[in-house]
Amino acid sequence: MTNTELERCIRTYGKELYSFCRSLTHSVQEADDLYQDTFLKAMELEQKIDCGQNPKSYLLSVAVRLWKNRRRKYAWRRRICEERVYAQEVSGQEWADEEQSPEEWLLAREEAAAVRQAVERLPERQRVIVLLYYMEELSVAQIAGVVKIPEGTVKSRLYQARKSLQRELEDILYEERFG
Amino acid sequence: MKRDLDDILKRALTPNDEPDFRLNRKLLNRAKEREHMTGKNRMAAKIPALALSAALVIGVGSGSVYAAWKYLTPDAVAEEFGDEKLGAVFQNGEEINEVQTYGGYRIALLGIASGDSISEFLPTVNGEVDSDRFYSVVAIVREDGTPMPDTSSGEYGKQPFFISPLMQGYDPACYNAVTMGGGYSATVKDGVEYRLAECTNVEVFADRELYLCVCDGTFYNNGAYLYDEATGKISRNESYTGTNALFRLPIDPAKADKEAAAALLEKVDAWMNGEEETADTETGETGETEQFWRQLTPETIDTCAKPVESTRQTLTPDADGWVTVRGDDGNESGFNVDLVLDTSQIGKIQIVGGSDAGTLDSVEIQTAVIRADGTVEYVVYVPR
Structure with missing residues (x-):
């Protein structure tokens, strides 16, 4: 893969991959490392990433594999050192919607932050599935391929996660909406 | 009226985090370097392993020390982990020559470095940034020449290794990397496992013998080494059949600092207590x-x-x-x-x-x- 091809892949998939890494790791530093290593590992494993073949699932599966392995490597470090905690925020969202008042925009932003925090509190094996399903919009079959578990297990984890989230987000689910 | 959970989740989780342009630039630079290094590594692979000892250059100095074999250099290893600052310290250092083979593994100590704020990543221990750190880079290969498993393979980690500086006069079972704010990163390149291990700076103990142990196990392996309580010296247990390399660290005795050493020992006790509390909370009903x-x-x-x-x-x-x-x-x-x-x-x-x-x-x-x-x-x- 040439640098131009890598740049094209970064342009096409960078944002989705980076968002996934941020949500997975909770740490800017670890997300930055995981993001870079994912692209580098993907290049190493498959000399040419053909952007025409939609390599998003492939990149995500490399990221998940690296993260699982990295957690093992850093487990010892974690027990001893405090990790810099990434205070999750809904970045990149600015009030630009003509049809939405600033108050509505602020409420929507707060709601998104609450939802992301609820997702963050999920056990990791459920969180990965939720991120792949709702953030990366992969199908159950694609997720099974990325995480390398049976489709039934993906469904079951998704169900468990949705049930927990339903409980956690009860206030938001029954909240009266604007207008 | 109840709102739709799927809709709420999709909206809240829409990818919004953009990688910084500097991060992408760094990634592209690393990709370029990697391409360059891959070429070099192919050449290195043709050099027989037996040439290893001949290729090493002896040298001892302060600051950092590293080996000149065709493994990745310690600065390249540090940069592998995104630590260019530490890489620069290794790059300006001198060379080290030490390879030991025990338990079926050939262990090469490639370099050491220590100092205040010499890494881009400084850990926080008990709420304080621990900036004065000791780093070592070690390469591990199998004696029979079969490649070490890649970190992404399921085989990786099945044979764990523990790397730590040890100090004469201090029981290694109590004073080692685990109790001195330690941690490590690992990567495998061309069948060689590289470890960048770190802990708080032990140079302050340089008026006594300092060692680096590389043994099998996740934590300090009591059976692998002998601690002589009379002299305080630490040695390999010759009857141990596993991996138990022990390197003497070439650190300038002038760097010893008794007051700082006493302060460090106090910290170690605090860390040990802190860790016990953490361990307690991790057990129990859950x-x-x-x-x-x-x-x-x-x-x-x-x-x-x-x-x-x-x-x-x-x-x-x-x-x-x-x-x-x-x-x-x-x-x-x-x-x-x-x-x-x-x-x-x-x-x-x-x-x-x-x-x-x-x-x-x-x-x-x-x-x-x-x-x-x-x-x-x-x-x-x-x-x-």
């Missing part, structure tokens, strides 16, 4: 529930759990595959059969969900069986 969930499968459910007959109900999916479950409290919940269950498994029990409040007696497991007529038999199990 242990048995976690163990329960780990052993729970559709195959084991009948031996470790029993059905609550009052929860048993036959559900009929609607046109979209949704079923409604009535709870004991009168509340209703539902799930989509196509999404949650493996619809090819007719007549077999499937675990559709579970919950607990941290204790075994709070565990509930929701199960379902798809019947041949398309209905679903739902029942909640609890631990026996």
